[in-house]
Amino acid sequence: MRILITGSAGFIGFHVAEKLLKKGTKVYGIDSINNYYDVSLKKSRLSILKKYKNFTFVKIKLENEKKLLKYAIKFKPQIIIHLAAQAGVRNSIKNPDVYFNSNILGTFNILKIANKIKTKHLLIGSSSSVYGANKKFPFQEIDKTDHQVSFYAATKKSTESLAHSFSSLWKLPITMLRFFTVYGPYGRPDMAYFIFTKKILAGKTIKVFNKGKMYRDYTYIDDIVDGILKLLNKVPSLNSKKKYKNDSLSPVAPFRILNIGNTKKIFLLNFINTLKNELKKNLKTKYLPMQKGDVHSTLSDSSLLKKITGYNPKTNYKVGIKKFLKWYLSYYK
Numbered sequence: 001m002r003i004l005i006t007g008s009a010g011f012i013g014f015h016v017a018e019k020l021l022k023k024g025t026k027v028y029g030i031d032s033i034n035n036y037y038d039v040s041l042k043k044s045r046l047s048i049l050k051k052y053k054n055f056t057f058v059k060i061k062l063e064n065e066k067k068l069l070k071y072a073i074k075f076k077p078q079i080i081i082h083l084a085a086q087a088g089v090r091n092s093i094k095n096p097d098v099y100f101n102s103n104i105l106g107t108f109n110i111l112k113i114a115n116k117i118k119t120k121h122l123l124i125g126s127s128s129s130v131y132g133a134n135k136k137f138p139f140q141e142i143d144k145t146d147h148q149v150s151f152y153a154a155t156k157k158s159t160e161s162l163a164h165s166f167s168s169l170w171k172l173p174i175t176m177l178r179f180f181t182v183y184g185p186y187g188r189p190d191m192a193y194f195i196f197t198k199k200i201l202a203g204k205t206i207k208v209f210n211k212g213k214m215y216r217d218y219t220y221i222d223d224i225v226d227g228i229l230k231l232l233n234k235v236p237s238l239n240s241k242k243k244y245k246n247d248s249l250s251p252v253a254p255f256r257i258l259n260i261g262n263t264k265k266i267f268l269l270n271f272i273n274t275l276k277n278e279l280k281k282n283l284k285t286k287y288l289p290m291q292k293g294d295v296h297s298t299l300s301d302s303s304l305l306k307k308i309t310g311y312n313p314k315t316n317y318k319v320g321i322k323k324f325l326k327w328y329l330s331y332y333k
């Protein structure tokens with residue numbers, strides 16, 4: 001089995017790649033290694049992957065269609081897991097262009113290439129942020145997603161539409177993966193839990209938005225990886241005899257959207273207090289109003305994923321935080 005992973009120097013791409021490499025799968029990684037956050041963290045992730053003989057890496061930007069195609073034709077992956085993207089809600093308000101290029105143009109290029117080399121299954125990272133201002137919890141894949149509140153979320157929703165059109169026109173099998181606030185070792189330094197940890201350790205004040213009155217479906221990285229791996233062979237098909245209740249399978253394309261979350265609501269203040277208690281430090285907080293672009297709360301209904309794959313997220317947030325901090329303290333000494 002040959003799998004191409006875009007964004008393999010990124011948080012989720014790295015963990016998916018490592019798990020597959022351990023199983024002996026041939027993994028081809030690509031990433032631009034951009035400097036949105038600490039490049040040395042991306043290089044550390046890559047140095048772990050490069051220890052595996054079955055790993056090949058090329059530095060490519062998604063925008064470079066020619067180079068991407070050359071690489072894809074050379075390796076002919078049966079599966080593509082597309083996880084390279086410009087992430088981050090806040091930054092997308094200030095720098096929308098990079099989101100447009102990486103997420104919309106970049107995914108468009110991946111779709112064209114997957115179609116040219118006739119990939120058996122293309123899996124694309126989307127986000128819970130596409131549910132935007134929705135008020136019906138938990139979020140289900142069949143819910144309407146018409147009201148994104150950040151440009152980042154809008155680019156993610158756009159990739160879902162682009163992917164559906166390709167899948168419909170060319171019968172390209174595609175699964176969209178809507179991740180819910182992913183955290184864990186080798187995580188993203190721009191994310192709130194990472195910033196909180198750094199500040200609590202330094203005795204600095206942390207900014208808590210909307211007075212902490214919001215919750216997130218924090219999902220530990222191992223559960224995300226497990227969900228993705230379980231889906232690799234669950235290729236959406238229009239001829240499938242199996243019918244699932246509330247299925248998001250398109251009626252006209254081998255295309256399905258799936259939530260991958262922990263399915264528990266964790267209030268922000270509980271998350272922060274667990275971090276503080278584990279670090280045995282004092283907490284200094286500054287309460288601020290809701291930030292532009294942020295969604296109020298997220299909660300995943302992952303029952304469709306469970307029915308299709310047996311997915312069962314195992315990591316309670318307190319256990320996940322302990323594992324994250326163990327890594328953080330040893331990595332940053």
Ligand SMILES: NC(=O)c1ccc[n+]([C@@H]2O[C@H](COP(=O)([O-])OP(=O)(O)OC[C@H]3O[C@@H](n4cnc5c(N)ncnc54)[C@H](O)[C@@H]3O)[C@@H](O)[C@H]2O)c1
Nearest residue numbers: 007009010011012032034061062084085102125127179182
């Ligand atoms: N981490 C989360 O909580 C979360 C939640 C929802 C959705 N997602 C989505 O999951 C995917 C992976 O996110 P992540 O958390 O691993 O982010 P990440 O930033 O750690 O990884 C993304 C990688 O893509 C690379 N990249 C960015 N633009 C590129 C381009 N134009 N060409 C080539 N490489 C490029 C970056 O260098 C980075 O290494 C993304 O699609 C993201 O939107 C993540």
